[in-house]
Amino acid sequence: MRKTPFKKIKNFFMKIQKKLxxxxxxxxxxxxxxxxxxxxxxxxxxxxxxxxxxKTQPSTDTTTIENPIDSNDAVTDKEDITPIDPEDVIVDPNxxxxxxxxxxxxxxAYESGDSSNCEKIAYNKKLKxxxxxxxxxxxIIRSGNEKECKxxxxxxxxxxxxxxxxxxxxxxxxxxxxxxxxxxxNLREQCSNKVKLLIGSRSKDITxxxxxxxxxxxxxxxxxxxxTLAIDNDELSSCDSIIRPELxxxxxxxxxxxxxxxxxxxxxxSAKIVTTTEKLLSCEHLQGESQSTCRNESNYLLAFEKxxxxxxxxxxxxxKKSECYHQQSxxxxxxxxxxxxxxxxxxxxxxxxxxxxxAVCLDSI
Numbered sequence: 001m002r003k004t005p006f007k008k009i010k011n012f013f014m015k016i017q018k019k020l021x022x023x024x025x026x027x028x029x030x031x032x033x034x035x036x037x038x039x040x041x042x043x044x045x046x047x048x049x050x051x052x053x054x055k056t057q058p059s060t061d062t063t064t065i066e067n068p069i070d071s072n073d074a075v076t077d078k079e080d081i082t083p084i085d086p087e088d089v090i091v092d093p094n095x096x097x098x099x100x101x102x103x104x105x106x107x108x109a110y111e112s113g114d115s116s117n118c119e120k121i122a123y124n125k126k127l128k129x130x131x132x133x134x135x136x137x138x139x140i141i142r143s144g145n146e147k148e149c150k151x152x153x154x155x156x157x158x159x160x161x162x163x164x165x166x167x168x169x170x171x172x173x174x175x176x177x178x179x180x181x182x183x184x185x186n187l188r189e190q191c192s193n194k195v196k197l198l199i200g201s202r203s204k205d206i207t208x209x210x211x212x213x214x215x216x217x218x219x220x221x222x223x224x225x226x227x228t229l230a231i232d233n234d235e236l237s238s239c240d241s242i243i244r245p246e247l248x249x250x251x252x253x254x255x256x257x258x259x260x261x262x263x264x265x266x267x268x269x270s271a272k273i274v275t276t277t278e279k280l281l282s283c284e285h286l287q288g289e290s291q292s293t294c295r296n297e298s299n300y301l302l303a304f305e306k307x308x309x310x311x312x313x314x315x316x317x318x319x320k321k322s323e324c325y326h327q328q329s330x331x332x333x334x335x336x337x338x339x340x341x342x343x344x345x346x347x348x349x350x351x352x353x354x355x356x357x358x359a360v361c362l363d364s365i
Contacts, residue, residue: 098123106131129153137161144168159183167191174198189213197221201228219243227251234258257360261337277302296320303328307335329353337361 093101102124109117109131118131133152140148141164149161163182170178170191176199179191193214200208201224209221223242230238230251236259239251280302283294296315303311303324309332312324333352340348340361349361 093123102127109135133157141165141168163187170195171198193217197224201225204229223247230255254363258364261341261360261364292316300324300328304331304335307332333357340364 102121105117105120105122106127108120109115113135115132115135118128118135121128121131130153133154136148136151137157140151140161144165146162146165149158149165152158152161163184166178166181167187167190170176170182171194174195176192176195179188179195182188182191193212194217196208196212197217197220200206200212200221203209203225206222206225209218209225212218212221223244224247226238226241227247227250230236230242231254234255236252236255239248239255242248242251280295280298283291283298286294296317299311299314300320300323303309309325309328312321312328315321315324333354336348336351337357340346341364346362349358352358352361
């Protein structure tokens with residue numbers, strides 16, 4: 001019968017046991033060596049339990065390299081190539097990196113105010129559209145071109161764009177039909193009321209103001225209507241129908257000023273408008289006090305005729321010179337008031353010397 005490996009080992013240790021019992025020194029040494037070798041193997045495998053066992057394969061490449069190139073020499077062939085920092089280029093960014101790149105792009109766009117920078121948002125389509133809408137919206141509103149509103153991606157913002165442009169255009173042109181294009185009900189009503197305020201305040205028909213639905217705007221319209229009516233008819237009593245205090249005071253002030261200017265314009269001037277050039281030349285034929293009086297009188301008249309008070313400076317008599325400045329300045333002020341009323345030009349008011357009278361003229365034209 002053939003012995004198994006286990007029985008062979010058992011027989012081996014039984015022989016060792018008999019030798020040990022006989023007390024042979026060689027047998028004890030051999031036993032200690034065997035035990036030590038086993039412990040050494042156990043310790044080795046315990047320290048490196050996961051160390052893989054490498055198996056080398058014979059090379060099948062029979063090519064012989066006679067002159068191998070040194071690695072340092074190989075680099076010299078690529079000296080002109082600039083090294084690229086791996087952190088500068090993200091070949092395949094993950095979700096977090098994509099989010100950071102898009103955030104940097106939208107921040108740059110908002111800081112510069114340039115909508116073209118929104119195109120740099122490469123990964124989040126919704127964020128890109130939001131960026132374009134936010135930067136394009138105010139520019140479209142300022143342009144007043146409703147066709148540009150179609151470029152907006154957000155539906156609500158796009159309709160709001162149309163409404164605001166129609167609203168502004170309606171107020172600029174006093175066109176009620178543009179208010180009907182406003183989609184928002186509240187904004188459409190507000191548009192209609194404000195346009196009616198503009199129309200009603202200049203209209204001779206009070207029904208436009210009465211059709212306004214907002215009470216505050218309606219009262220403003222009625223006040224403006226009464227104000228225009230009072231100024232046009234120069235009726236101080238019409239100002240009493242105005243509810244707004246500051247507008248009522250303005251109405252009363254303007255009508256009082258108008259009536260003052262009208263009264264001054266109707267007053268006869270004390271200066272007789274005559275040509276005095278020949279008279280001044282004739283003074284040269286006189287002598288003494290007669291010549292001086294003739295010259296003073298001529299310069300007095302020329303101050304008004306030439307609309308130039310510097311002629312008063314040529315008067316030698318102090319009393320006559322003072323009278324010239326006082327009287328002729330008043331005559332010139334009245335002349336310029338009449339001229340301003342006739343021509344409706346503010347330039348005549350600015351020629352008035354008296355500050356109070358000048359203010360009245362400016363307020364009335």
